[in-house]
Amino acid sequence: MILEVEEEFIVGEDTFLDSVVPDSSHGVVFEDNLTTGYFYAIGKMPGQAILDAVHIYNVADVTDNDIPCNIKIAWTDDWQLASLLINNYCHAIFDFKNKVGYSRNAFPPSSGKWKTDNERTVLTDELIDKLLMGK
Structure with missing residues (x-):
């Protein structure tokens, strides 16, 4: 895994973190807009088109949201899977090869742009192992 971003933030404060793959056409963004936290898969085209988005949290539902959290964005070595970790807990993964996003x-x-007619799959610990160990 390649750790691309690691910072501290407070849930409910305006936060924007991005990680764009070097020499590629895609990346990810985490945003806390004061009410919700979302993780986005983006295309690096002009305007950074949103390919997919997954909900991470509602600020009002987070206990101890005044305590600083550690946030990480990590990629697999081939830059095809991006993971969002908050306090070392994986909340979401984007699979750029298969054009699918997973969240808890x-x-x-x-x-x-990744819209499908299928229901979104819940991100479980077993799925994380399958995605990351299957690479």
């Missing part, structure tokens, strides 16, 4: 609450339904 499987919300919202697939959207953006």
